[in-house]
Amino acid sequence: MSQKTPRDFFKPLAIGAPAPMRDLPIRLERMIHFVPPHLDKVRAKVPDMAGSVDVMLANLEDAIPADAKDAARAGAIEMANMYDWQGKGTGFWSRVNPLNSPWFQEDVSELVLKAGHQLDVIMLPKVEGPWDIHFADQYVAQLEAKAGLTRPILFHAILETAQGMARVEEIALASPRMQGISLGPADLAADRKMKTTRVGGGHPFYRVIDDPNEDGSPRASAQQDPWHYTIARMVDACRMAGINAFYGPFGDIADLDACEQQFRNAFLLGCSGTWSLHPKQIAIAKNVFSPDPKEVVFARKILAAMPDGSGVAMIDGKMQDDATWKQAKVISDLADLVAEKDPDLAKAYAAG
Ligand SMILES: CC(C)(COP(=O)(O)OP(=O)(O)OC[C@H]1O[C@@H](n2cnc3c(N)ncnc32)[C@H](O)[C@@H]1OP(=O)(O)O)[C@@H](O)C(=O)NCCC(=O)NCCSC(=O)C[C@H](O)C(=O)O
Numbered sequence: 553m554s555q556k557t558p559r560d561f562f563k564p565l566a567i568g569a570p571a572p573m574r575d576l577p578i579r580l581e582r583m584i585h586f587v588p589p590h591l592d593k594v595r596a597k598v599p600d601m602a603g604s605v606d607v608m609l610a611n612l613e614d615a616i617p618a619d620a621k622d623a624a625r626a627g628a629i630e631m632a633n634m635y636d637w638q639g640k641g642t643g644f645w646s647r648v649n650p651l652n653s654p655w656f657q658e659d660v661s662e663l664v665l666k667a668g669h670q671l672d673v674i675m676l677p678k679v680e681g682p683w684d685i686h687f688a689d690q691y692v693a694q695l696e697a698k699a700g701l702t703r704p705i706l707f708h709a710i711l712e713t714a715q716g717m718a719r720v721e722e723i724a725l726a727s728p729r730m731q732g733i734s735l736g737p738a739d740l741a742a743d744r745k746m747k748t749t750r751v752g753g754g755h756p757f758y759r760v761i762d763d764p765n766e767d768g769s770p771r772a773s774a775q776q777d778p779w780h781y782t783i784a785r786m787v788d789a790c791r792m793a794g795i796n797a798f799y800g801p802f803g804d805i806a807d808l809d810a811c812e813q814q815f816r817n818a819f820l821l822g823c824s825g826t827w828s829l830h831p832k833q834i835a836i837a838k839n840v841f842s843p844d845p846k847e848v849v850f851a852r853k854i855l856a857a858m859p860d861g862s863g864v865a866m867i868d869g870k871m872q873d874d875a876t877w878k879q880a881k882v883i884s885d886l887a888d889l890v891a892e893k894d895p896d897l898a899k900a901y902a903a904g
């Protein structure tokens with residue numbers, strides 16, 4: 553038997569470490585905003601930006617130069633103490649360097665020992681299999697015990713290798729610390745040997761083409777989504793494990809339309825949120841990952857028409873039954889969560 557017994561699964565991994573959570577906290581996580589914490593100018597913006605994002609993330613991994621890793625780690629710890637993250641309801645996360653890097657051990661130990669009381673989630677890049685989660689799980693439990701933490705820190709894995717993709721279900725189920733998984737399209741593309749230099753989004757060469765026209769006129773063609781399979785598989789693995797799926801980075805900061813479309817596809821397929829790399833992407837994520845007011849009004853009509861969630865009803869010519877009741881509940885519950893944070897959307901959702 554290679555798995556823990558059900559009883560052992562929820563035992564703390566170190567004496568004095570907090571008990572693992574049985575249920576994830578229900579939080580709005582429409583965008584995970586990436587901050588390069590070694591840059592004084594950007595770090596200084598954090599307190600003012602904190603209320604406008606759902607999650608603020610101090611990034612220690614890629615995009616941080618090797619000679620700035622120590623400064624980024626120190627900046628992340630400063631960020632942890634710049635705002636009352638726990639009290640004011642904005643998530644505070646950090647993406648650490650990979651397990652095989654010279655920085656992982658110090659990243660995690662410094663964060664947990666010096667900022668663990670503020671830290672909600674450690675994002676683990678380039679996770680290849682459950683063994684990576686198990687190693688980090690044990691290490692963090694020891695540090696939590698040493699720091700005297702009473703609330704366990706959760707894990708978020710990034711899918712950025714073919715092996716990680718192939719083992720996504722095992723990763724999702726590896727520990728009760730697992731909060732969610734994001735797609736890392738840039739590293740994943742490289743590892744898969746996809747022929748692109750883009751960070752997420754479509755590609756002009758990845759398309760389908762109409763059959764030839766009899767008159768020889770030009771054939772219509774349309775770009776396709778190269779990430780459809782990957783996102784759908786990640787969503788299934790996450791939802792099976794009761795954790796959340798996230799789209800990752802969209803690297804063309806100037807192309808706001810394409811960013812919005814990529815986010816929207818992920819939202820429709822089941823993702824809870826995305827990363828924002830630049831302030832411009834925050835509003836896009838907020839808009840896309842909050843349900844559309846018209847959909848909310850319609851969803852609530854379904855719930856009202858079938859108060860116990862069973863039977864059949866017709867609304868605006870569309871058949872509703874137990875399954876559409878469940879769909880409506882997903883949208884309505886998310887709208888309730890958004891409304892707690894956003895008074896304008898609360899009004900729009902109530903308008904119906
Ligand atoms: C991408 C950036 C380097 C662009 O920065 P910059 O050139 O400074 O942009 P602007 O001049 O347009 O900036 C306007 C102002 O906004 C501030 N700014 C910029 N970015 C941020 C931010 N993330 N948070 C807060 N504030 C920000 C600038 O300082 C300007 O301020 P001011 O001068 O006062 O007007 C930059 O946006 C950036 O570094 N973003 C984060 C990049 C990052 O984290 N990359 C790693 C994640 S993606 C990844 O790792 C790939 C993934 O793992 C995979 O495999 O797929």
Ligand SMILES: [Mg+2]
Pocket residue numbers: 614677712736738739
């Ligand atoms: Mg990456």
